[in-house]
Structures are given as structure tokens and as C-alpha cells.
Amino acid sequence: MPHSETPKPAIILVEPQLGENIGYAARAMLNFGLTDLRLVAPRDGWPNPAAGPAASGADDVLDGAGVFETLEEAIADLNHVYASTVRNRDIYKPVLTVTEASEAMHASAARGERTGILFGRERSGLSNDDIALANAILTVPVNPGFGSLNLAQAVILVAFEWSRTGVDLPAASTLEDDPIATKADLVGLFEHIEGALAPRGYFRPPARKRAMVQALRNLLQGAGFTGQQVRTLRGVIKSLTRPLGGNRKDG
Amino acid sequence: MPHSETPKPAIILVEPQLGENIGYAARAMLNFGLTDLRLVAPRDGWPNPAAGPAASGADDVLDGAGVFETLEEAIADLNHVYASTVRNRDIYKPVLTVTEASEAMHASAARGERTGILFGRERSGLSNDDIALANAILTVPVNPGFGSLNLAQAVILVAFEWSRTGVDLPAASTLEDDPIATKADLVGLFEHIEGALAPRGYFRPPARKRAMVQALRNLLQGAGFTGQQVRTLRGVIKSLTRPLGGNRKDG
Structure with missing residues (x-):
């Protein structure tokens, strides 16, 4: 696990629909040490009684979740934002695999920069407006004949890969004089x-x-x-x- | 994805309890190109009507699932068997991380050898008798303060890691239609x-x-x-x- 001093990525659920899925996502996060959960305009409000049982004990993650009206507010303090999607988009934006993005996250965390990963609505995913606020697209290379990841599965793969790639963290480098824009x-x-x-x-x-x-x-x-x-x-x-x-x- | 000629690992669910979980496992497998599902003495029999909807389209995996009365029969044709567990066991057996095990699986597949991974009952996991039939233990390194993977999550992490370690992933790409400015x-x-x-x-x-x-x-x-x-x-x-x-x- 990375040193606790370096910032860990935030998991940002954009307009999540089902409380259960928020709970499953919290559980997936905590399995790999992630705790910064942010909800943008959850459909059924917050708190949601369906989330707790699904979290299977990851209550601290739910209790600490930030709730925001807009995505802009949810990411205001972050330096890097990745939009997770399996779809090809007609958008000019770098595309990183979950492994590449995880390595980049550890490198930026070592410089003290903050990262978040966006996950879209269960039905419709992320909108182009959402993606326009991201630095890059994060993809999980799935079976081209059957790409069917649900929200919690996408979250757990990102959390796992972040944890796995952080094991041999290089020493933190010094903060640059001019940090990247928030x-x-x-x-x-x-x-x-x-x-x-x-x-x-x-x-x-x-x-x-x-x-x-x-x-x-x-x-x-x-x-x-x-x-x-x-x-x-x-x-x-x-x-x-x-x-x-x-x-x-x-x- | 690895060449289709080399054998892919089998996913072996030992006495799975809920049909939904069998469906979720099938879906998780197919996301990363695994299709060899084996069920040992499923509690509610087979086929199970709850499995199909949970598989979200991975019907071929369910339809092709092998059903066995005993674990011995289910693994008879395999050369290497890994027992997936997050628990410390008082058993003298090599312990590999999911990454190490995945790399070993690709190496043995390249020699034409067949591998399977055992997943235990939802409630009680694998028994010591089950584990005794395995060559090694496969662990997913989770948060020591919160290890709580459900069956489908354990399967998807194994399938992802098998897929990831089997390919030289293409470099991060961008849309190339629009070359960098002169x-x-x-x-x-x-x-x-x-x-x-x-x-x-x-x-x-x-x-x-x-x-x-x-x-x-x-x-x-x-x-x-x-x-x-x-x-x-x-x-x-x-x-x-x-x-x-x-x-x-x-x-």
C-alpha cells in the first residue's frame, strides 16, 4: 500500500441511480484502501438506506461520502481527472488503460497532486459534457466481444489496479514550484x-x-x-x- | 488476448449457493475471455433460473458449464489447480498473489498445460479438503483492515489479471486523425x-x-x-x- 501521506484517488459516481450500487462501490473501494467517495446528484438523494447493507461493513466510506450538485464542484480540488468508459468516443483525448492510468496516478500522487476517477450512470454512462472535464479516458481492456462491466466491477478493477501498481512506490519527489492547475x-x-x-x-x-x-x-x-x-x-x-x-x- | 490455441484457465465454483452468483461469475469471466466454467455440486441444482439474468448475456458460458458431483472429477483433466482464498490457512502450500499465479498460468499454458482456479462457497469458502487438491494458494492482496470480496469480485479480479498479464497491452493511444501542430x-x-x-x-x-x-x-x-x-x-x-x-x- 502507498504511504498514507500521499493523496489517494477519489472515486466519483456521477448521478448514480441505485443505492445498492453506491454501497457495492464503497465496499469495492475499501477492499483496496480507497476511502474518498464522491457522489454527484445521486438520483434517489443521500443518504440512501439501500447503500448500507450493500457496503458490507464499509460504512466509514459511505458516512464520509461527499455529495455535490454538479460535477464541477465535485472535482474542484483535483489536479487530474480520468473518465472511465469502455466506449470509443469521438473525442480528442488521451486514452489510458487502467494500468497506465494507475501508474500515472501514483506518479502524480508522489508530487502531491490529487486525482479522481469518474464513473457514469448505470444506464447511460458518462456524457460528453462530463468527459470534457476529464484530462484523459481510462479504459479497462475487456473482451471485445463482450464488454459488460457493471459499476461496482469497474470500481473494483480500478481500485485493485491502483493498489497493485502502488506497491513499489518510489520516494516522493519534491513539490514543484508551479503545480498543475486544479x-x-x-x-x-x-x-x-x-x-x-x-x-x-x-x-x-x-x-x-x-x-x-x-x-x-x-x-x-x-x-x-x-x-x-x-x-x-x-x-x-x-x-x-x-x-x-x-x-x-x-x- | 492470448492465442486461442493455448488453454485458458477453468473457473471452478465449489458448491456455489446462489444462482445469481453463478451468473455474475459467468459475466465476470466472459468480460476477460474466460469460458470454461465448472460447478461442483451446486446447492440448488443446475440449471438454475436465477443464473441467466445475472449473467447479462454471458449465456454461452452458462450453457457450456460443466457440472460435477465432486471436486476430484471437476479437476481431473487439469495440470495445475490454484485455491483462491484471502484467508491465512494453517496449511503448508505455496502462496502466490493473483499476479504471480496469472503469470505462472500463462507459462504453463504455453507448454500446453491446463489450469483451474477454485472458488469456495459464499459462506464458508474452501474447505481444507478442497485446498488439499490444489497445487498452490492464490491470494488477492486486499486491505488488511477490510478484506471483503464476494464471489463475483474474486472471479473478476482473477479473470482481469489473467487477461492483463497475457498480453503486451498496446501503448496509450489517441485519435490519430488530428496530427500534432507543425x-x-x-x-x-x-x-x-x-x-x-x-x-x-x-x-x-x-x-x-x-x-x-x-x-x-x-x-x-x-x-x-x-x-x-x-x-x-x-x-x-x-x-x-x-x-x-x-x-x-x-x-
Whole structure:
């Protein structure tokens, strides 16, 4: 098991439907030492009486679960987010196997960076809007003729692989001067740039706005900006939207 | 996936109690290409109507399941048998992690030898008599404070690990339709953004302009944009510099 000082990944269930599945996921997590469970808009509210029995004793994980209205809030403090999906998506985003992602998570944890893995709704999985908030896609290489993982199975494979790949952890390296941006930084950047583009007629025709926003978020997300770089970019946007010849009014 | 010519391990459920769990195990197996399911004295007989729905489409595995009265018969054709258990046993027998056992299985399969893994009763696990028929014990290294794997979870971890260790997984891939930007693309982007920023008072004081340009170029350079993404960004810059309420004049 990794040292307890290094951050462990958060398991983020996006709009989970059945309380039982939340319990099974908590049990799967704790089997491999994961405890940071986050629920985004659980369909039947929270707490859910069906979760406890399914957790088979992983009550501390359920009791400590964070509940959020939006995915943006749920991931605000994280530096890296993986979207778990077995589907091929027409999205330009790196695709890592669960093994590769686990190794990357340990490396970033050693730098003090925080990671989360998104798991979608039981029926419909993750939306493209959800995936647009992720750095990369995490896949479990299943039988191409029969890929049928349920939520708890997907969670346990991720938790197992994270645990397995962390056994020989290298010594933690020093924190870099300029750590990678948090998701709150990035969402701030998204909203800034989208808010500046909308009144300037960028999102045309209106029917394409959602896809254009997703493309833009994927592009900015994939760049791996640091927190300082995000602040620089926000300064750039502020300048670009200033009228030509206008004076700079503030810092 | 390993070559279909080499034998794949059999999953042997010893006196399974619930039909649902047999179905879940079949589903877990087929996710990673395992199809040889063997049932020893299933408590409620066989076939069991509860198994089919739980298998979620892995019907061929259920239909092909072998049913045996004794464990001895179920393993008669096998060369190597592993007993899966998370418990410490007072039995002198080699103990392998699921990873070590998976690697050993591939090595023996390459020699044409057949392997099976025993999974015990939901309540009581494997008996010492069962374990006495095994070559070695297979363990999944779980959280020492919370080891609580159910039957299907134990099966899926074994099947996953067998699959994972049997292939040289392909390197992480991205969608290749959109190649990374050329340096000409990038320089075009640099000059576009710098040309838009300069008349809007971004580069102040003038003595810092060079350092600011370098920081901006490093930031954009490090992002690894594709050619298409650079074109998207140039559209964004064009929009941002348009006066508020102005009409879009060109594409």
C-alpha cells in the first residue's frame, strides 16, 4: 500500500441511480484502501438506506461520502481527472488503460497532486459534457466481444489496479514550484472564455454551441496547464477583450 | 488476448449457493475471455433460473458449464489447480498473489498445460479438503483492515489479471486523425496572439515584453495542441478581439 501521506484517488459516481450500487462501490473501494467517495446528484438523494447493507461493513466510506450538485464542484480540488468508459468516443483525448492510468496516478500522487476517477450512470454512462472535464479516458481492456462491466466491477478493477501498481512506490519527489492547475482553476478559465465569446457571436449557429464548448474545454483541458499558466491565460483573455486603444484600468 | 490455441484457465465454483452468483461469475469471466466454467455440486441444482439474468448475456458460458458431483472429477483433466482464498490457512502450500499465479498460468499454458482456479462457497469458502487438491494458494492482496470480496469480485479480479498479464497491452493511444501542430502552425498562433495583445496594452512595462512573450510561447508550446486545435484557438482569438455586439463578418 502507498504511504498514507500521499493523496489517494477519489472515486466519483456521477448521478448514480441505485443505492445498492453506491454501497457495492464503497465496499469495492475499501477492499483496496480507497476511502474518498464522491457522489454527484445521486438520483434517489443521500443518504440512501439501500447503500448500507450493500457496503458490507464499509460504512466509514459511505458516512464520509461527499455529495455535490454538479460535477464541477465535485472535482474542484483535483489536479487530474480520468473518465472511465469502455466506449470509443469521438473525442480528442488521451486514452489510458487502467494500468497506465494507475501508474500515472501514483506518479502524480508522489508530487502531491490529487486525482479522481469518474464513473457514469448505470444506464447511460458518462456524457460528453462530463468527459470534457476529464484530462484523459481510462479504459479497462475487456473482451471485445463482450464488454459488460457493471459499476461496482469497474470500481473494483480500478481500485485493485491502483493498489497493485502502488506497491513499489518510489520516494516522493519534491513539490514543484508551479503545480498543475486544479479543476476549479480550469472551470474558472472555461467560464471566463465562454462568457467572453458568447456575446461576440462565436457560438454560431446556436445549435452547435454545446459541441463547440466541449471542443474548447477538451482543448484547454488537454494542455496540462499549471495554475500560474491559467492565471496568465485569464490575463490574456482580459486584454484581448479590451477595446483597441483603450487604457488598462486594473492589474 | 492470448492465442486461442493455448488453454485458458477453468473457473471452478465449489458448491456455489446462489444462482445469481453463478451468473455474475459467468459475466465476470466472459468480460476477460474466460469460458470454461465448472460447478461442483451446486446447492440448488443446475440449471438454475436465477443464473441467466445475472449473467447479462454471458449465456454461452452458462450453457457450456460443466457440472460435477465432486471436486476430484471437476479437476481431473487439469495440470495445475490454484485455491483462491484471502484467508491465512494453517496449511503448508505455496502462496502466490493473483499476479504471480496469472503469470505462472500463462507459462504453463504455453507448454500446453491446463489450469483451474477454485472458488469456495459464499459462506464458508474452501474447505481444507478442497485446498488439499490444489497445487498452490492464490491470494488477492486486499486491505488488511477490510478484506471483503464476494464471489463475483474474486472471479473478476482473477479473470482481469489473467487477461492483463497475457498480453503486451498496446501503448496509450489517441485519435490519430488530428496530427500534432507543425511549428509553422504554432508560430502563426504566437504571432496572431501577440499581434492582438500588443495594441491592447498587454505588454507592460515594455521592458518586460520579451519575457512575457517567452512565457506565453512556452505555455502554448507545452500544450501539445494539434493543428486543428491551433485553428480553433485562432478562431477564438479573432472572436475575442471583436467589439461587443459586433457582427461576425467572416468565417
